[in-house]
Amino acid sequence: MLSCVPNSRRLSLVSAGLVLTTALLAGGCSGDMAPPGELLSVQPAAPTILSEPAAPAMMTSAPLAPAMFADGTETRIPSGPDAPMQNVLAYPVSAGVDANQMTSALPEGRVEQPIVTGIGTDNPQLATMSGYPAGNGSNLQVQDTSIQENPVQMAGLMPRISNPMSAPQWAGGMPAAEKACRNRLKRLGVTYRDLPAINSGKGCSIPYPVEVTELSGGIEIKPAAKLNCQITDAFAQWVKNELAPAARLRYLSGVKSIRQLSSYSCRTMNSKRGAPMSEHASGNAIDVGKITLNNGQSIAVRKPGFFSFREKSLLKTVRNDSCKYFTTVLGPGSDIHHRDHFHFDLRSRKRGYRHCD
Template sequence: MLSCVPGSRRARFPSKSLFLTVSLLAAGCSGEGGLVPPGEVLSMQQAAPVIRPEPAAPSIISAAETAFIPSAPDMPAQNVLAYPVADGVDMTQMTSALPEGNVSQPVVTGIGTDTLRLASAPAMEDYKPSSADIGAAQPSVSDQPPVTVEKKRGLLAGLMPRFSNPLSKPQWAGGMPASEKACRKRLKRLGVTYRDLPAISSGSGCSIPYPVEVTQLSGGIEIKPAAKLNCQITDAFAQWVKKELAPAARLRYVSGVKSINQLSSYSCRTMNSKRGAPMSEHAKGNAIDVGKVTLNNGTSISVRKPGFFAFREKSLLNNIRADSCKYFNTVLGPGSDVHHKDHFHFDLRARKSNYRHCD
C-alpha cells in the first residue's frame, strides 16, 4: 500500500489510474485547498432558490370596461384574468370560452371561496338603464317645492294589557273595585245566574255604577221578570231565598220553589212615588219587591193578608217576614201601610247606628 511520507524518493506508478489516485491523496494531505472532510459537508448551508417573476401579460380589458371592475382591496384590478390577444381577434370569441358562454353580465369565478375574481365585464353597448338610474335623472329635491308635514299626536298602543275577564281587570284600568269583585264571587258560589250591565245613570240620585241583571237563583229558582239590581242586594236576596224561603216552602207544602215574581227592582222614583219625597232605594238598585211565589207543585202564594183559614199560607208569610230581617235593613209588607198591602219590600238602606226597620 502506498503511503504519503515527506522525503520519500521511491515511488512506482504501475498505471495511469494509480497515478491519478496518488494525485488525489497528495491533494488531501496538503491541508488548505484540499478535500473537505465528510463532517463539514453536512454543516454547509444551501443557498435559497431564486424565482424569477414572469412578465405580466397584456390586459384585454378596454378602458370603457374598467369602470365595471371593482378596485376594492379584496378584489384588486390585477387579479382580472387577462390573455395576450393578437390584432384582429374577436373579443366575443374569447368570452365564449367561459363556462357561462357569451354573456353580457360580469362573470365571477371562485364562488364559494374567499378569493372571488372578475372574469369578464359587460359591454357598454349592452347596458340598459335601471330604475335607479332613471330615478337619478329626475329633478333633485331642491328643485321641488317644500312639503309641509303635519305632525299629529300619536297614541301609544299595545302598552296597556288587555283583560278578557272583567273580574281580572284592575280598577285603575277601568275595572271594578275589589268589593264588587268579591260580591260577584259570592254570587257564583250561591249559584246565581246573572250578567253584568253597563253603568246606569238616569239623572240625579238615579244610578247603579256596577249593575247586574239576575235571572235565576240557587236551585234553579227563576226571577220573573229579570231584576236589575246592585250586587249587594242581589247577594242578600239570594241568601234569604236559599236559607229561609225554600226550606220554609218545603216544610209547609212539601214542594220546592219554582219561581219568584218581582214587582219592582231598579226604578228612578221617590219613596212611594210621592212628589217631594226622598229618593227611593229602588233608584239605586238597592231594593226589590216580591209579589208572588210559585211552587213546583203549581201552588201560587200571593203576598197579601191571608184569610182566616189559610193556615199554611199565613204561617209561610209570617216566617218570611220574621226571617228576612236578618238579611235586609228594611222589610215592609201587608199591614205596614197602604203602599205595601200586596208585596214585600226588601232593601239595604244604610242608617245611623245600623238601625234595621222590620214592619
C-alpha cells in the first residue's frame, strides 16, 4: 500500500498520510474494528438500577408487638417524636413467615392469659391469642382499683366530750368554777380522777364528782373518797396546813394515811327518817376516823384518855383550826353520832354562819 518517490521526501510523507486517511475511512464505513489510535468518541451507558425485593407489608418497619398478632392487611406504626418505643421487637422476618408462630418472642407467650401492650400510653392494646380478640384500647376494659372509703357519719347535735376540762360548758364541759377548783387541787398535789355525774335520786347527786386517792406529801386516803371538788379542796388544805405540821411537831413523824369513814352517801342527816338530807348526799362532807403516822403509830379519833397528852393536844389543835376551812365541824363530845370521828362539810348557811362544835 505504501509507495515511495525517491526524489522528493516531502512528497512521500504527504502521500503516506493521504493513503492512511483513506484506509481509516474505508474501514469505518465497512463496520470493521478501528485500528489502534486515538479514541474518537465514547457513548456513556445508562446506569442500571436494580429494584430490591419488597418486604412484607406487616414488617415494613420494626414491628410493634400488637401488630404481630393482628391481620397483615393493616399495620399500626406510631410516628412522631413522641411515639412510644416500649414493647418493640426488632428482628429480621422473611417472606412467608407466619406471625402466629412468633409468640415465643414474648415472655410467657404460650400461656392462656391475654397480653396487654402499650401500657403507659394513650393507646393500650390487647394482643390476639386463642380465646381473646384483637383490638385497640377502646375494647380494653380496665378494672377500677380505686379505694372506696365508707362515709363517716358525724353527729350533728351535742359533741362527744372526752375531756371536760378542755371544752366549754355549752358543749358538755365543766363550769369555770369547777375547772378553777381542779387547778387548785393540782397545785396542792392532790391525786384524783374525774367521775361521771352521780344521780341516785332526789337530793342525792354530784354533778362533777372526783375520786380522791392521795393528798399532798403522799398522804393516802383509805378507801378512796367520792366527793365534790370544793370539799376536796378544803380538806386537802386542812391536811397540808394543819394536820401534817401538828403531827410532825408532836410525834416527829409525818402522816402516812387517813382512814375516812364516809364520803358520798345517799342518806338523811344522822340517817334519821324524816330528817333533812345530809351533806354526804351531795358529796359535800367527809368523816375522818383514824390517822396513821409514818412511824407506824395510829391515832383514833375519839375522846382521849386522861394521860394521853400528845394525842389530846393533836386532836384538839386540828379540830379547832379546822373551822377555818369548813362551815361545819363535829367530833367527839358534839353528840353521840360523832363520838368516834370528825365530820367536816361545807354546808351553806345564812349570813355565812359556821357551826364548829
